[in-house]
Every structure is written in structure tokens, then in C-alpha cells.
Amino acid sequence: MSEHHKDQSNCGLADQVEGVFGSGLGHQIEDPMGFAHSASVSSGQIPISQLVRLSDRLVEQAGAVTYVLKGGCDSRARPFLNLQVVGDLILRCDFCLAVMSYPLIVDSQLMLSQGAVPEDLDDPDAPDWIEVESVLAVNDLVEDEIVLSLPLSVRHKAGLCSERPEAVVAERDHPMAALSKWLKQ
Numbered sequence: 175m176s177e178h179h180k181d182q183s184n185c186g187l188a189d190q191v192e193g194v195f196g197s198g199l200g201h202q203i204e205d206p207m208g209f210a211h212s213a214s215v216s217s218g219q220i221p222i223s224q225l226v227r228l229s230d231r232l233v234e235q236a237g238a239v240t241y242v243l244k245g246g247c248d249s250r251a252r253p254f255l256n257l258q259v260v261g262d263l264i265l266r267c268d269f270c271l272a273v274m275s276y277p278l279i280v281d282s283q284l285m286l287s288q289g290a291v292p293e294d295l296d297d298p299d300a301p302d303w304i305e306v307e308s309v310l311a312v313n314d315l316v317e318d319e320i321v322l323s324l325p326l327s328v329r330h331k332a333g334l335c336s337e338r339p340e341a342v343v344a345e346r347d348h349p350m351a352a353l354s355k356w357l358k359q
């Protein structure tokens with residue numbers, strides 16, 4: 175269900191990053207700093223039903239999201255995690271209210287900090303930081319990044335909405351009808 179391997183560029187910390195996953199609730203990474211320094215990679219699936227903070231947006235909780243987590247260090251030797259998540263979420267279109275499949279694609283690079291996260295509030299290009307402890311809860315991180323990536327309003331692409339329900343049509347047309355009536359008076 176989940177895989178864990180290290181690539182060739184590990185810098186001697188490999189022994190510290192073994193034993194990453196449990197199989198049930200909550201994949202974990204022990205020593206996330208070591209995971210980043212050794213450029214480790216892990217991947218797995220998380221059932222959508224376990225992503226509880228998404229539940230109020232979801233029409234169905236079937237299926238799973240697939241994630242790939244890669245460690246690395248940037249040009250300033252700062253450790254980071256690259257998290258990619260893909261999956262299909264079943265949401266409701268905010269315009270036509272029909273159920274729709276939303277292709278989820280998350281690709282986040284997160285700098286790791288063991289203490290307070292550096293604040294670059296004035297710099298819009300500043301990297302995202304997360305504070306990590308000795309164990310990283312992968313489910314929580316995946317859930318965080320999905321929640322952050324979801325737009326507030328999800329709609330079909332232009333022209334792909336189903337016919338709008340009568341109530342919505344009536345409500346939307348009403349102000350214009352009233353206006354044209356008023357103009358003709």
C-alpha cells in the first residue's frame with residue numbers, strides 16, 4: 175500500500191529514516207529532517223474518508239488520494255519536502271449544483287523548520303514553511319495541503335454545467351426582468 179525507498183543521493187542518514195509507515199490510520203515519517211537530507215521518497219494512498227476536514231465539501235467519500243513525498247535540500251542547504259497529491263474529489267458545482275468530479279492536483283514545496291517558522295510576510299515569493307517534530311504525520315500534512323489548494327468555489331468549466339435548476343434560473347433572472355420592466359415604464 176505504501177512504498178518507501180531512498181535514492182542514490184542519500185548523505186549517510188539512511189539508517190535513521192527506515193520504518194516509515196504503519197498500514198492503517200496515519201502514515202508517519204520518523205525524523206523528517208533526516209528524510210529530507212537523505213533525499214528519501216515515500217508514497218502511499220490515503221482513503222478520502224480519512225480526510226475529515228474535507229468532509230463538509232464532499233458529496234461522496236469514496237476512493238483515495240495518492241501522494242508522493244520527496245525530501246531534498248535547496249541551494250542554501252535548507253531541508254524541504256516536496257508533496258504531490260492526486261485524486262478525484264466528488265464535490266458539488268457551485269453554479270449548477272450538480273455533482274462533479276474535481277481532479278485534485280497538489281504540488282507543494284515545504285521548507286522544514288524545527289523551531290519557530292521564519293516569517294517572510296513581506297515577500298510573496300517566500301517559501302512555505304512547516305514546523306516539524308521528530309515524527310511527521312503524513313495524513314495531517316496531506317489534508318492540510320489539500321484544504322489549502324481547494325478553491326472556495328468549485329465550478330464546472332465554462333459551458334459544461336448541467337441545466338440550472340428552475341429555482342436558480344428564476345432567482346438569477348428575476349432582477350434583470352424587473353429592471354427591463356421598470357425601464358419600459
Ligand SMILES: [Zn+2]
Nearest residue numbers: 267270330335
Ligand atoms: Zn456546473
